[in-house]
Amino acid sequence: MDKRVTTQRVRPGTLRRILPYAGNCRWALVTLVIAAVTDAVITAGSPLILKAVIDEGILPGKLRVVALLAAGVAVLALVSAVAVYVQTWLSARISEGLIYDLRTEVFDHVQRQPLAFFSRAQTGSLVSRLNSDVIGTQQAVGSLLSQTVSTVLSLVLITATMFYLSWQITLVAMVLIPLFFLPAKAIGRRLQRLARHGMELDAEIGSLMNERFNVGGAMLAKLYGRRQDESALFAREAGRVRDVNITQLTISRLFFVIATLLASLMTAMVYGFGGALAIDGSFEIGTLVAMATLLARVYQPINQISSMQITVMTALVSFDRVFEVLDLKPLITDKPDARPLDAAAKSPDVVFEDVSFRYPAAEEVSLASLEAAASTAESESEAWVLRGMSFTVESGRMTALVGPSGAGKSTITQLVPRLYDATEGTVRVGGTDVRDLVQDSLGAAIGVVSQETYLFHDTIRANLAYARPEATEEELVEACRTARIWETVAALPDGLDTVVGDHGHRLSGGQKQRLALARLLVKNPPVVVLDEATAHLDSESEAAIQRALKATLADRTSLVIAHRLSTIREADQILFVEAGEIRERGTHEELLEADGRYAQLYRAQFIRQAEAEAATLPAGGPREDAPAEDGADGADGADGDRNAVTAGREPTGR
Incomplete structure (x- = not known):
């Protein structure tokens, strides 16, 4: 595979092109947002009820207050569970609708490509675009839809609640939050390049299996006694896929190690500072417990947002590869005023008028990422296959x-x-230029x-x-x-x-x-x-x-x-x-x-x-x-x- 293919960056505007696909399910998106808001409000509000249970129920010894607040927590938990289920169902519905729209659009678009496109493209690479890449976009969109709104709202509401309880502790906690996003950006770029490289390797190994697992390829390997060579070739290709995946998993895990370390440092700072304030009597024990609970809950949305940053960057590679195929304009298309061939003509004649032809250049009909070896020049596109040919089939x-x-x-x-x-001249069927039909x-x-x-x-x-x-x-x-x-x-x-x-x-x-x-x-x-x-x-x-x-x-x-x-x-x-x-x-x-x-x-x-x-x-x-x-x-x-x-x-x- 050409190194330029595996190291190319996501094209500008890719993210904007994704939105119309999700926009096809507007009502589902609206309902998803409502469910996400509900879940976020409950997530942020539950610690306040816990504070009330301690300060207004347990410490004063009011059992009835404790019972009512505990029942309220149970009801909110039930509502939250329903909201989470609705988010999951709707995000799956939207993401599966997106994969359906993308997959059918790509299939239809590929069908309209000229024969020269299929003579150059690797079958495994094409299948990879319709399967692995489109599924990659679906998984990313599904997770983002189910998490983004609720995660962002949860972070905002939890932070607001923390400021309400103690602005001093909240400021201490916020100092380290930007440090979560810096490694996410650097790691995301690295994973983006690895993701593209991994997708190309998956396409290559798919093409290898497609060629060797059909009857012709299997027969050729047997007749020439190349079974062991084929196994060795597959092992090398599979090894490349393994190495890339190991690197991806290692780097992804590195982010979570960094995030866990930062969260531990933040917890230590808050516990130390908050404990000192509680000893001084600046606020009550219930407030400290509520702050500790909120602090534990704020880690999750921060980690999720950082992870989503990485998910988006890698998902953009899948979208970019899909859009790359959709942006390939078919070389042969119907004119806006094209007319159907007269079906009443029982046997139309076929006429070649001074026809010359040479095969189109690679960049006109194909993509470097779909071919086994990319090249900038093709001698076949320069050689004339037909020259000045004229005849009539009556x-x-x-x-x-x-x-x-x-x-x-x-x-x-x-x-x-x-x-x-x-390339030059005219081919007529039934007296009409075929380009007008x-x-x-x-x-x-x-x-x-x-x-x-x-x-x-x-x-x-x-x-x-x-x-x-x-x-x-x-x-x-x-x-x-x-x-x-x-x-x-x-x-x-x-x-x-x-x-x-x-x-x-x-x-x-x-x-x-x-x-x-x-x-x-x-x-x-x-x-x-x-x-x-x-x-x-x-x-x-x-x-x-x-x-x-x-x-x-x-x-x-x-x-x-x-x-x-x-x-x-x-x-x-x-x-x-x-x-x-x-x-x-x-x-x-x-x-x-x-x-x-x-x-x-x-x-x-x-x-x-x-x-x-x-x-x-x-x-x-x-x-x-x-x-x-x-x-x-x-x-x-x-x-x-x-x-x-x-x-x-x-x-x-x-």
Whole structure:
């Protein structure tokens, strides 16, 4: 972690930004203040009753007065208990409301960040902001709300009562009070820096666990035999957290040691001076007892106020880290006059007009405190990924993107749903610049299936219905049939209600991709983007899905990145992309006849695919009506799953 992050100070104005969140519960705050005032008055007034019990009841021998005053003390104790309970309940209600408001606001704000933000930020750091930091603010606010008003009022009323009884003793007691706050300020600043450092370390260790505890990270550690190294790495990180926490606890305890010492010195001074006055007959014994009681009670609010000073300083770090995320402006936003994409347009065309693109700089999309290593310059933000790109994907037609790895093909597909904005030029969908469209409507009109399929740790039904929550079960089943995955799903013990595991790792790569295709069919979008969506399928399985999707995609505008010859042959237009530029365009036959870069790629890669596909076809060529087996991709298929289920194993498909 960059040292500048862990040593930075709380930004000015942080405290002012907190008040509106607490202000959402005005009536609760008013009631809290009333309860706090009641408790403070009772706390300050009880010693006066004790004085009256001694001077007006016990010494004169008036039993009735003693009994009445004792009953009064009991009633006040009951009222005080109710007031304390009300304070506790209301402070919890206000603080929990604050954590709810902050947490939902941060989650919504993070959701609106561009894809570049998530490609840079550590997941553990983001989770830390939503959990540890927000909870830290809640705990601080809860304790401050339950203590501040009553503590301050108690101190004021107790001090006033002490002056009423003996201004001389009170002045002696007040001499040492400022000494309580001096160490609190110095210790608070030190704890503030340690708190920020501790939060950053917690975020780092959270990211480490998030990466190592998912299936991919665990598999990597096992395959490379790095279990002991990973344990040693975690031990080092945990050791850093331990050392910071020990330092925090030690320094916090140091304050209470100093406060206890000062309180003892104050008690000694008051007892000595007050005892001398009592011997001289300057005031009565009951007054001395009342003063001693008040003096004992004044320590608590003084200590609490000093502790609150430290609590506020450390809590400001949590608030500052939360506000740091909220202050990060989303790079991609809707214009005030943005309009929705015309839902009536069945298959809008997609047009790139002289589009150039480079990735945004780190400071535009992310925070140094959310990244593993902060840097001031990023070479990736300076390199052009796309240059002067112009083409049209006609309505209802398919355009295939072909080219070497790193040519910019995936970037092209990410500009269509506006995961990024073009640096120069214009991307149009349905004749409208995507920057003039409402993002939600654009997302609703475009369906994307990428090579790296993501599934939530949930049921197959929930993952499919994510595309369209109102979809019926019949529609889910039909989508699975079309994507050639239904036989696999039906063979599972729980069918659609089978939980797919973290990132879908209970399924094979081919099964996950077919579920992603089924999810796309459930969404039923007019524009389809396939980023090597059949990469994990063998030729026969892909051919089966292509036949199934051919009719479905006939009326849709499709932009496809393909490394499969069968997919490319279906395209109405092929764009050969290299180094961020379109070097060739045309149909499969036209590009072969031109004998350029595409023809070279075909001879190097696709001829072998053509031979492999020909070998899998029956004599006479492919039959459109031939049934495609759901288990065509070997171990990924339904037969493998049925065998696994029969044997009592998890249907991993691997």
